[in-house]
Amino acid sequence: MSNAPRRRVFEGFRLRELRRRAGISQAAMAARLGISVSYLSQIENNDRPITDIVLVALSREFPLEAFGDAEASTSLLRTIDAATDASVPAGRLDEADVRRGLEQQPLLARRMVALHEAWRRSQEQLRVLDDRFDSGSTGTAPLPWEEVRDWFQAEGNYIDVIDRSAETLSADLDPDRPTRGLEDRLRWHGIRVTGEEGDGSQLSRFDPRDRTLAVNSALPPESRAFLLAHRLVRYEFENEMREVVEQSGLASPAARELLSIGLANYAAGALLMPYTPFKDTARDVRHDIDRLRQRFGVSFEQACHRLSTLQRPGAAGLPFFFCRVDMAGNITKRHSATRLQFAALGGACPLWVVHEAVAIPDRILVQHAEMPDGTRYVSMAKGLVKPSGSYARPSRRYAVALGCEELHAADFVYADDLRPGGAATPIGASCRICPRVDCDQRAFPPAASAIAIDPDRRSVVPYGFN
Incomplete structure (x- = not known):
């Protein structure tokens, strides 16, 4: 490692503006960073630099902000997480020792991080085996949809080449009339959009011969916009998606076909909610889903899902977990950018608020929960109903959940009614491993x-x- 001294970070003005934007006093900010008020005042006036200790605290408390050397801060955070993970059955290291070890033995520190990540993967594999046991699956080869689910999880639910392409394309569309802009762009590809009556069983139908996209007229505007975006990205990003599929390493043809559909879904969401504007707006409204939904013309579920994909290196959003649960308790969609991992096929902890939300549609429930390793989370869950369009077919009922670690509660509007450090519901991933x-x-x-x-x-x- 180079012996050159690290650049001293003087960014007091940015820290002061961050505090004012968050609407908190110097005393409250100092308490969140674990320093004295006088020390914070000196930093804000550029009388003292922002030390590694404060940089780490800032990265944890305000993950949407980047101070100093972002790469070095990320490396330090990963090392501290590995050394202080309460779920590892061994004594935790002091953060000062971790910083010293990272400076003196960087290769050893990277090895420790790699071992920790390997251990985390082994725990995830244990959960997968638990899921397969619960589902009665005895085969060794994963099902195609399991392959795709695991592939997205391994990618961190963020596909850089597609996300950046979608952000570029969104700038060419009319922001005041997004649906009209999508239709105009489809016409540029020779595709005509029409309406179609139906019982709700079919959302859209594309005829490649006359290049007509028929969209169910009974759908709400946000669903219509998503279907238009889904068809458009299949033309705009055809080469990018093909390359991702070819490099995915998925074994079965069915899994590769499902991945193509999943990538189109991802691209459609990224087009309707372009990365930087969506991330910045989410920060400004403290991740209020209803305000995001109205601002970008998307559904509640779409906005929740998009928040879980904001993992661009160097510009990541708040680390969230997201899932969708049906009436039987099956988790039909899930992703976690946090340490929280949950059952994939069912058997999730019955104490989790998302199960209650399924039975109470159109109402937001919040929960303060603690995992067996001591990590605490704040989460919200909402039951949703999608009408079928016909009396003969039952409506779709399910719930979505979104949450983050307790240390990010100040940036999550749904945590306002919860008391940090107060009583928390003890939950787990699954009875078989709890x-x-x-x-x-x-x-x-x-x-x-x-x-x-x-x-x-x-x-x-x-x-x-x-």
Whole structure:
């Protein structure tokens, strides 16, 4: 490693503007950064530089802002996360020791981060095996949709080449009339858009012979816009999506076809909600989904999903987890940019608020939850109903959930009614891998645990384990 001294960071004006934009006092900002008010005042007046300790605190408390050397701060954060992960069964290191180790032994620090990430992947594989056990799947090869789901998860749910192309294309469309702009662009490709009556079973139909896209007339405006964008990106980004599919390494033809559809869905969302404007607006409104939905003309679910994809290197948004759960408790869509990992096929913790939200449509529920490793999250969940368009077909009912770690609560409007550090609901990923011994909602013991049964004692759960 180079022995050249690191550049001293004097960005007091930016820090002061950040504090004022967040609407918090010097005392509140100092408390969030873990420093004294006088020290913060000196930094804001450029009398003292922003040290590594403060840079790390800023990165955690305000992840949408970049101070100093962003790459160095990211490396330090990853190393600290690896060294202080409470879920690893070993003593945690002090952050000062971690910083010193990163400076003196950078290769060793990178190795520790790589091992930690490998351990995290092994835990994810354990969850996948748990899901397959729950679903009754005994085959060794994953199903095509499982391949695609895992591929998106491995990519961090962010596809740079497609996202940047969508952001460029969006600048050429009329921002005041997005649907009209999409139709005009489709006409440029020789595609005519028409309306079509139906019972709601078919959203759109494309005829390649006369190049006509028929869209169900009963759909709401945001669904219509998404279908137009979905068709447009298949022409605009054909080469980019083909290259991504070819380099994906997916084994089955069906998985590659599903990936193509998934990439078009991703591109359509990125086109309607271009990266930088969407990320900046999300920060300004503190990730208020309804305000984002109205600003960009998208659905509640689309806005939630897009927030979970804002993982551009050097310009990442707030790290969120996102999922969609149906009436039976199956998780039909999921992604996590946080440490939270949940069951993929069902069997998720019944204490999670998203299950309650399914039964209460069009109402937002919030929850303060804690995982077995001690990490706390704030989340919101909302039940949604999509009309079928026909009395003969039941409406689609499901819920979406969006959440972040407690340390980002100040940037998440739904956390305003929760008290940081207060009581939190103890949740887990799945009963088969949850170590909690005092949960009244447990459906079955953890895998590989020895069951202890006492016939003279009766409790809600009829067994213990160790």
